[in-house]
Amino acid sequence: xxxxxxxVRRSFSTHWYAWAMVLPVVIVLAVLxxxxxxxxxxxxxxxxxxxxxxRTIGVNRIPATYQFVGLDNYWKVLSGxxxxxxxxxxxxxLWTASCVLLHYALGLGLALLLNRKVRFRALYRVLLIxxxxxxxxxxxxxxRLMFNEKYGVLNALLTQVGMDxxxxxxxxxxxxxxxxxxxxxxxxxxxxxxxxxxxxxxPAELHEAAEMDGASPWQRFRHVTLPGLRPVSGTVILLGVxxxxxxxxxxxxxxxxxxxxxxxxxxxYSYRLAFQGVRDYAGSxxxxxxxxxxxxxxxxxxxxxxxxxxxxxx
Amino acid sequence: MRRGISVAAVxxxxxxxxxxxxGGGDSGNDGSKAAEDPGSVSGTxxxxxxxxxxxxxxxxxxxxxxxxxxxxxxxxxxVNVPFDQAQQKxxxxxxxxxxxxxxxxxxxxxxPGFAQLGYLKDLTGTPALDKSEDFLEGPxxxxxxxxxxxxxxxxxxxxxxxxxxxxxxxxxxxxAPATWQEVKDAALKIKEKTGADGIGLSPDSYYSLxxxxxxxxxxxxxxxxxxxxxxxASLKGVETAVDLVKSGAAPKPAGTDGYNALKxxxxxxxxxxxxxxxxxxxxxxGGDAYKSRENLGIAPIPAGSTGTAGAPVGxxxxxxxxxxxxxxxxxxxxxxxxxxxxxxxxxxxVGVLPTRKSAYSQTVLADPVxxxxxxxxxxxxxxxxxxxxxxxxxxxxxxxxxxxxxKEDPKAGVDATAKAWxxxxxxxxxxxx
Numbered sequence: 105x106x107x108x109x110x111x112v113r114r115s116f117s118t119h120w121y122a123w124a125m126v127l128p129v130v131i132v133l134a135v136l137x138x139x140x141x142x143x144x145x146x147x148x149x150x151x152x153x154x155x156x157x158x159r160t161i162g163v164n165r166i167p168a169t170y171q172f173v174g175l176d177n178y179w180k181v182l183s184g185x186x187x188x189x190x191x192x193x194x195x196x197x198l199w200t201a202s203c204v205l206l207h208y209a210l211g212l213g214l215a216l217l218l219n220r221k222v223r224f225r226a227l228y229r230v231l232l233i234x235x236x237x238x239x240x241x242x243x244x245x246x247x248r249l250m251f252n253e254k255y256g257v258l259n260a261l262l263t264q265v266g267m268d269x270x271x272x273x274x275x276x277x278x279x280x281x282x283x284x285x286x287x288x289x290x291x292x293x294x295x296x297x298x299x300x301x302x303x304x305x306x307p308a309e310l311h312e313a314a315e316m317d318g319a320s321p322w323q324r325f326r327h328v329t330l331p332g333l334r335p336v337s338g339t340v341i342l343l344g345v346x347x348x349x350x351x352x353x354x355x356x357x358x359x360x361x362x363x364x365x366x367x368x369x370x371x372x373y374s375y376r377l378a379f380q381g382v383r384d385y386a387g388s389x390x391x392x393x394x395x396x397x398x399x400x401x402x403x404x405x406x407x408x409x410x411x412x413x414x415x416x417x418x
Numbered sequence: 419m420r421r422g423i424s425v426a427a428v429x430x431x432x433x434x435x436x437x438x439x440x441g442g443g444d445s446g447n448d449g450s451k452a453a454e455d456p457g458s459v460s461g462t463x464x465x466x467x468x469x470x471x472x473x474x475x476x477x478x479x480x481x482x483x484x485x486x487x488x489x490x491x492x493x494x495x496x497v498n499v500p501f502d503q504a505q506q507k508x509x510x511x512x513x514x515x516x517x518x519x520x521x522x523x524x525x526x527x528x529x530p531g532f533a534q535l536g537y538l539k540d541l542t543g544t545p546a547l548d549k550s551e552d553f554l555e556g557p558x559x560x561x562x563x564x565x566x567x568x569x570x571x572x573x574x575x576x577x578x579x580x581x582x583x584x585x586x587x588x589x590x591x592x593x594a595p596a597t598w599q600e601v602k603d604a605a606l607k608i609k610e611k612t613g614a615d616g617i618g619l620s621p622d623s624y625y626s627l628x629x630x631x632x633x634x635x636x637x638x639x640x641x642x643x644x645x646x647x648x649x650x651a652s653l654k655g656v657e658t659a660v661d662l663v664k665s666g667a668a669p670k671p672a673g674t675d676g677y678n679a680l681k682x683x684x685x686x687x688x689x690x691x692x693x694x695x696x697x698x699x700x701x702x703x704g705g706d707a708y709k710s711r712e713n714l715g716i717a718p719i720p721a722g723s724t725g726t727a728g729a730p731v732g733x734x735x736x737x738x739x740x741x742x743x744x745x746x747x748x749x750x751x752x753x754x755x756x757x758x759x760x761x762x763x764x765x766x767x768v769g770v771l772p773t774r775k776s777a778y779s780q781t782v783l784a785d786p787v788x789x790x791x792x793x794x795x796x797x798x799x800x801x802x803x804x805x806x807x808x809x810x811x812x813x814x815x816x817x818x819x820x821x822x823x824x825k826e827d828p829k830a831g832v833d834a835t836a837k838a839w840x841x842x843x844x845x846x847x848x849x850x851x
Binding site: 154157159162163164251255271273274275379381382383 | 536537672675740806809812
């Protein structure tokens with residue numbers, strides 16, 4: 105114990121300037137992240153909603169009547185009593201997996217193409233990065249117009265070639281397919297750029313050496329390119345999973361608040377709890393904490409997996 | 419001696435009540451000035467207008483100018499808030515007390531909910547509700563919650579059956595259908611003779627109400643504390659709507675933006691009939707099929723199998739935020755905006771329906787559209803006066819859309835809706851079979 109104290113003291117006296125420089129960040133983070141997080145955790149242990157939190161509005165004084173209910177909310181959600189958690193979780197996981205898989209595969213393919221010496225390479229790069237530069241909500245609304253059953257361009261094309269129009273955003277399965285398509289369109293450029301960066305950091309000598317040794321293109325890809333990409337891939341996949349898991353705009357704006365109950369992912373459902381009807385602060389906070397915990401668990405295991413792989417290849 | 423004490427106590431209590439009634443009297447914000455000396459009221463108030471920014475808002479902005487000219491000491495901050503965001507935006511602002519407007523144009527369906535949460539000022543007996551006996555009964559009922567009036571009815575509306583007279587003529591129809599059965603026959607005839615679709619049914623849950631009312635039913639029975647959406651009568655109403663789609667009388671609506679697609683078709687003469695309200699007429703008159711305004715026919719909502727026809731009373735109230743710093747100016751503003759003369763001028767400018775009997779002047783009624791909807795209003799059905807009234811539509815929307823696009827069985831849909839309402843919104847209600 106005493107050693108810890110002395111160590112902290114020594115570290116403080118020698119590195120006090122570092123502490124001083126970090127302090128503003130710590131304070132800002134505490135206010136912007138720590139407080140809302142703490143508040144969320146607290147609310148998830150209560151039955152607070154819009155009607156029972158205390159408030160004073162001019163002449164109307166309403167006392168707080170919400171109560172501490174312990175783990176009740178979590179129990180209701182996890183035991184399936186609340187009824188929506190597991191179906192939403194399944195779809196969220198499916199959504200994340202399919203999106204990230206497609207993001208990565210398409211991003212890798214495009215990056216490999218762009219890494220070769222072709223004419224107008226710079227132009228292609230700019231064009232392919234374009235979807236990423238368009239704000240997500242603008243892109244989503246444009247897609248929504250294209251998916252429109254009656255006046256959308258997709259159905260116009262289908263009818264041109266003599267097929268029946270499809271109710272893209274009305275049918276539960278097609279809704280999901282459409283949402284994945286839009287999100288893939290939005291997310292591929294980032295993957296492409298990140299992987300392209302990774303590709304360019306692989307020394308050309310390695311490829312040359314492999315070629316000299318008589319390795320086939322597939323062998324070179326498998327044993328030179330992929331291992332070289334590992335650090336980049338690990339990071340972008342982790343980021344991709346977190347972003348897609350919480351991808352609010354695409355689901356919410358594309359499918360709208362109407363016929364979307366089955367296509368809701370956990371975040372949009374949590375939003376619905378918080379902002380529809382009499383706002384359910386406690387329920388929404390519970391979902392928020394559960395989402396955070398799921399992602400934390402995933403990140404920890406994923407990192408561990410990566411380090412183990414790295415150790416194995418070394 | 420004991421009597422002495424009780425007299426003292428009574429006097430003391432009275433004194434306390436009297437001061438409490440004075441509302442603290444700190445800033446003179448009890449609204450008495452508006453009644454006694456309106457000219458002396460000063461300050462700035464904010465008004466959130468939720469009317470359509472291109473079609474309707476200019477008329478209201480002009481009224482705001484007139485108001486400021488009449489009361490030069492009061493300044494009004496006009497803010498146009500999109501209708502579909504206003505409910506949440508107001509709730510957020512009102513619950514935190516930051517940035518809420520003094521006056522809000524609130525949908526009639528939101529008003530009881532806001533009142534229950536304590537966000538609104540009770541307007542009973544205040545100068546805001548001037549000559550309340552002049553208001554139409556339906557809109558005034560829609561502004562009340564638990565015996566108190568929380569809003570000043572500003573505009574009202576109801577649904578009617580809009581039809582394309584030219585298509586009717588081509589199909590050999592001489593009058594508007596009066597029951598859903600006649601609608602079906604007429605629609606099939608239109609489809610057969612002209613190739614245009616028969617009747618447009620919006621998949622939005624609000625548009626299901628005429629079918630429920632037509633069977634003498636409703637979404638809930640507030641007096642009996644019963645959810646009636648899944649009752650036999652309601653189901654029959656929903657099935658009437660489904661039958662129109664299944665028989666081909668109505669095109670299958672799109673699950674997303676279905677209402678807009680139907681309106682576009684109707685505008686362009688590709689649809690014979692449409693269930694809609696007066697707010698849609700301005701846009702419809704912009705369409706190719708209605709270059710001659712004569713071509714638009716408006717009839718009351720068709721009746722169900724019981725012979726009764728009912729359309730919901732919609733519309734907007736002006737409500738006052740309970741945390742307003744300037745009730746005096748807000749009262750004057752709400753009163754001015756809902757006076758007969760102002761309602762008349764807005765009605766003439768944008769075609770909405772006034773809420774005051776005295777505002778239905780010759781010029782207002784000379785317009786066939788407003789006169790037709792005025793007739794329809796006489797039979798219109800007030801909405802359930804419960805705080806959850808506006809929220810019921812959200813869950814029902816999901817199922818009604820699926821039912822109408824033939825993706826869900828009607829019985830399963832209404833049962834699921836009833837169950838969801840009972841578990842989330844109406845916990846102390848029973849479900850009527």
